[in-house]
Amino acid sequence: MKGKPILPPVYFSATYQFDCTDDLVDVVQNRTGFIYSRWDNPTVFEVEKILANLEGYDNAIGFGSGMSAITTTILTLINKNSRIITVRETYGGTFAFINKLLPKLGIQTIDVNCDDIDTLKAEIKKGATILYLETPTNPLLKVIDVKPLADLAHKNDIIVILDSTFASPINQRPMELGVDITIHSATKYLGGHHDITAGFVCCQKEYFELIWDCRRVMGGILDPMTAYLVARGLKTLEIRVLRQNENAIKIAKFLSKHKKVEIVHYPGLPSSPYYEIAKRQMKGFGGMLSFEIKSDFEGTKRFVDNLKFIKIATSLGGVSTLATQPVTNTHVGLSEEERKKSGISDSLVRISVGVENPDLIIDDIKQALDKV
Numbered sequence: 001m002k003g004k005p006i007l008p009p010v011y012f013s014a015t016y017q018f019d020c021t022d023d024l025v026d027v028v029q030n031r032t033g034f035i036y037s038r039w040d041n042p043t044v045f046e047v048e049k050i051l052a053n054l055e056g057y058d059n060a061i062g063f064g065s066g067m068s069a070i071t072t073t074i075l076t077l078i079n080k081n082s083r084i085i086t087v088r089e090t091y092g093g094t095f096a097f098i099n100k101l102l103p104k105l106g107i108q109t110i111d112v113n114c115d116d117i118d119t120l121k122a123e124i125k126k127g128a129t130i131l132y133l134e135t136p137t138n139p140l141l142k143v144i145d146v147k148p149l150a151d152l153a154h155k156n157d158i159i160v161i162l163d164s165t166f167a168s169p170i171n172q173r174p175m176e177l178g179v180d181i182t183i184h185s186a187t188k189y190l191g192g193h194h195d196i197t198a199g200f201v202c203c204q205k206e207y208f209e210l211i212w213d214c215r216r217v218m219g220g221i222l223d224p225m226t227a228y229l230v231a232r233g234l235k236t237l238e239i240r241v242l243r244q245n246e247n248a249i250k251i252a253k254f255l256s257k258h259k260k261v262e263i264v265h266y267p268g269l270p271s272s273p274y275y276e277i278a279k280r281q282m283k284g285f286g287g288m289l290s291f292e293i294k295s296d297f298e299g300t301k302r303f304v305d306n307l308k309f310i311k312i313a314t315s316l317g318g319v320s321t322l323a324t325q326p327v328t329n330t331h332v333g334l335s336e337e338e339r340k341k342s343g344i345s346d347s348l349v350r351i352s353v354g355v356e357n358p359d360l361i362i363d364d365i366k367q368a369l370d371k372v
């Protein structure tokens with residue numbers, strides 16, 4: 001047949017047939033092929049290779065969600081005597097897993113405000129199994145200076161894990177900062193179209209076998225169709241993210257001059273306390289920003305409710321611009337005191353900037369601010 005498909009097939013097969021038992025045994029013992037799709041799948045394998053290459057690691061391991069990637073990785077690496085140091089600003093699901101679930105198993109966990117570098121360093125010097133970081137953070141877009149912390153962690157035999165979801169592989173290369181294991185919720189920028197949930201772990205060979213084996217046991221692998229959609233998303237990742245970076249800068253500048261806006265949290269603004277670190281550490285400042293409106297809970301809700309072009313939705317990193325008031329969803333579980341401590345005010349709005357014409361986004365924000 002002339003004319004080959006330009007796209008690879010999606011392998012839906014749950015199991016794989018062999019010419020003889022010796023071949024099957026070879027695959028079981030030496031991983032020379034595929035045997036069962038909870039272990040591995042050709043479509044998943046292809047997208048893992050692409051992502052590993054993009055992040056600069058030997059391997060990537062795919063999961064059905066970012067949380068599955070995170071929980072499987074941590075459970076792989078700990079034992080009953082483990083100690084985990086994490087930053088307080090981690091994603092809510094990660095925070096709950098590390099600081100609420102793991103202590104039930106006797107694991108010692110310590111969370112430190114990511115701006116409190118002295119305490120972070122002091123905790124690292126005490127020793128731990130894992131230093132778990134996330135940068136930029138949600139929803140205040142704080143940027144952690146990773147390299148010095150990773151270097152100190154390595155001196156103390158600590159494995160460094162970083163959730164790089166907010167940056168995407170286009171804006172940040174954690175491997176170059178000394179990070180041992182980089183995690184992405186592919187639900188966000190990697191997929192990029194608001195239509196999948198998936199997660200990936202990127203690492204060198206020494207961790208790959210262990211995490212891969214734990215994925216096989218715990219069953220968190222993503223399905224072949226989702227793997228195909230991630231591979232499709234990755235084809236446009238760079239152009240999407242570059243556009244989102246450009247759009248976000250324009251929006252952040254517009255907001256920072258608006259009389260109804262108290263403060264804009266965006267590491268790409270020279271006024272941001274994280275500007276210098278971000279400039280050094282990141283290749284682009286990203287498509288996420290947040291800002292506080294000079295109003296109360298109701299006034300801020302009115303702003304969000306009056307958005308017409310921008311969609312009210314949680315999640316992030318896709319082609320469409322989304323807005324949320326974090327106290328109504330992602331941070332609804334925090335007490336008033338915890339919110340104050342985390343700097344999440346009633347008047348905070350988070351925007352995940354999409355790839356649309358920036359004038360349409362800015363016009364929408366402008367008209368909604370007029371209603372506050």
Ligand SMILES: Cc1ncc(COP(=O)(O)O)c(C=O)c1O
Nearest residue numbers: 065066067091163165185187198
């Ligand atoms: C930074 C970050 N990490 C991890 C996750 C969890 O990913 P998922 O929802 O794909 O499980 C999220 C989800 O919002 C996130 O924002």
